[in-house]
Amino acid sequence: MSREPAGLDAAIVLRRPEFTLDLAFAVAPGEVLAVLGPNGAGKSTLLGVLSGLLRPDAGHVRLGDRLVTDVAAGVHVPPHERGVGMLAQQGLLFPHLTALANVAFGPRARGVPRTDADAAARRWLIEVDAAELAERKPSELSGGQAQRVALARALAPEPALLLLDEPLASLDVDAAPALRSLLRRVMRGSKQSKVLVTHDALDALVLADRVMVLSGGRIVENGPTREVLTRPRSSFTARIAGLDLIPGTAVDGGLKTADGMLISGRQSEQLADGQSAVAVFPPFAVAVFRQRPDGSPRNVVEVEVAALEPHGDTVRLRAAALPAGPGWVDGLAADVTPAAVADLAIEPGMRMWYAVKATEVAIHPAAR
């Protein structure tokens, strides 16, 4: 039943009236690729092609050594024979089946006898901390519970490729963090390739090894998560990311950067010391000074102002690392008012101090 770990290799062209999806990429076995992009960038269309629900106009999709789509050769393996699992935004649990029967659906569809399928379903429910929900109908589940069951259901057939379509987007703010760490745990342990579509940089940060940014159906950036998100090569990606990130390892009360600096912050979940982590804070939480500020417990770092960009009502400063300073400073953004820019007479090339309160900084586990 279990499939060999298989990588994904895809090159796709699909024309729509609104845009043309035209991209090529690969995902290694066990790797998580996050696809970021605004609405209408072609993210859902991409998942449709990978799952076989949509036929591209040109190109191919290869799962391991299986060619599942090849337009030129006329190959189109139907969705149910692909071994591509899907976790949708709304979960879409079958409303007429219990949680257990939902999870057992995949194995049953492949001809696994009922008792075996139910046993497998129970194992998967335990895996997603939902064992006690087995006999409930979807209408009796909260959004987070339903999404956990849906995850178990998507994993139960042990697909070669798992697609996750905004799995956290429809959850409320209390349920999202718990499911995010569950996804992280479950995805970490599995060998299949995973493609995660999201519009939330935090999801990519916590769950993905690599990030691919789409705009208008094309890849605008593609690389390791932290690299892409901390040093956006385009303002477009920067806008998508919209967050300041500092990579490092978890320590008690915060995060230690590679060069040994301590960033104080709140841990989003219990992190082991030395675990790979990222400090995350919004640019508007950054205060800017000409002199090193002191007093309240703040994280402070000296930067060079690389650029000033208008950003709504505020001005966004982009930092560059000082010749002798830490490299992670590169790209850090700070939102300040135009009045502050004038008062402080900020201009590119100036040296400034960035300061962030510890309460504004969240420490998340990082994918790798």
Next chain:
Amino acid sequence: MNRPAVLARRARDRHQISVGLPTLIWLPAAIGFALIVLPVAGLGLKTDWPRLPELIFSESALDALRLSMITSSISTVLCILFGGPIAVILARSRIGGLRLLRALVLLPLVLPPVVGGLALLFLLGRTGLVGRGIETAFGFTIPFTTAAVVLAQTFVAMPFLVVSLEGALRTAGQRYEAVAATLGASPMHAFRRVTVPLVLPGLASGAVLAFARCIGEFGATIAFAGSLQGTTRTLPLLVYLEREADVDAAVALSLLLVVVAVVVIAVARPRFVEGQT
């Protein structure tokens, strides 16, 4: 429903959001309601109550009732077997000419039933295109048989099932079927385990509508099947016949027909017609 369940539902209703209705809606609704209910109530006023048991428990009435129930049940099953797949094709397939196909399927809704019966007669009657072939090949004819009653009822009732089932299929959408496919379910498995259970309420309400239409069917039956006690004379045919000779009997039988219809709708109503699953 037991009492605690009723109380629980009332409590729920009280807490449901209510945005209020425009006052103007009540008057036309009341007129419409009166238009439906007053004539039926008039039947009750006209009824010769002392003779009622004798009239509705007569041999001919019981024969007609039994025949109506049996033929309507068979016709409803045929509507599901043949109309169900039509609804699936109308709702799901992408073949060309669907619009035309739908218009044709709905024809019996606008066609006077007598015309439908004549059409059946011209096709399946003894001199009809197909009927002649059937007689030479198998040695039997369809008109004047119970099978003809079933065919006539199926003809007029099928659109009711198709329309409500197609609506249910469209409302359910294809999202669940797509999920089933990604879980490895073949189209047949997904259809049986996902699509059918999801549209079961729509199928049930369509079947109730079709059954009700079969129970009331008259025109196509008289034109195609004739009228013979125990074989082709369903309840509406008996009502029509009795009104020639004995209006009291006709009224009593109509009342019986109303009761049957109300029972059918009432039995099916709570879960299916109102779409509460």
Next chain:
Amino acid sequence: MKRFWVAIVAVFGVLLTACGRGSTGSTPEAKTLTVFAAASLTESFTELGKKFETDNPGVTVKFNFGASSDLAQQIVNGGPADLFAAASPATMKTVTDKALGDGTPVDFVTNELQIVTAPGNPKGIKTFADLANPAIKVVVCAPQVPCGAAELAVEKATGVDIKPVSEEPDVKSTLGKVTTGNADAGLVYVTDVLAANKAKPTVDGVSFPEAKQALNKYPIVVIKNAPQADLARKFLELVRSEAGKKVLQAAGFVVT
């Protein structure tokens, strides 16, 4: 919910008031004679109506043809008839029982049963007894309607037991089953066979002597307090006149 019931009560109230006022008669501007007549009289009465209009300038004759039982019900429920010609004494009785007849109805014609078959009579049916042959598909009228009652009377008188494939609710429906070829033979009236062959020959009629034992009488009566009672009596005279008799005989009726 309460508003709904208020509206219901209002609607019922309006309807009831309307009912109370409904019986005020309409005022005819020109003289119009309204005749309710059995469907089998359609051709002959229409012809007589034209003659009546020519003979009486300024008078219009309006006909309501239909099943006698329906017409009787309409008259009992206030249908605006001046004259009523029924296809059976039983349906006439519905009207006279309510004392709606002005005087006693008179039987003005009789109609006789005839066997109707496909053109050329392919099954070679010659007698009433031939209809008992189970190989012959026979349709008759149901006993509840006059033509069926007459057929049953013939069966009783002759001892012939016919097993029809269908007992139709009216004579035209019986005829239809034969004209479409789905039945081999039917029992209808002579007038129906003549009418069916008016445009082009579509059926054969086979007369049989036993039909005389079950003649169907057509009574006619002026309606009591009819607005055009005088005209109705005049039309009745026309029906009973030599000219009227000729028209009715041409249609297949036996004038009494």
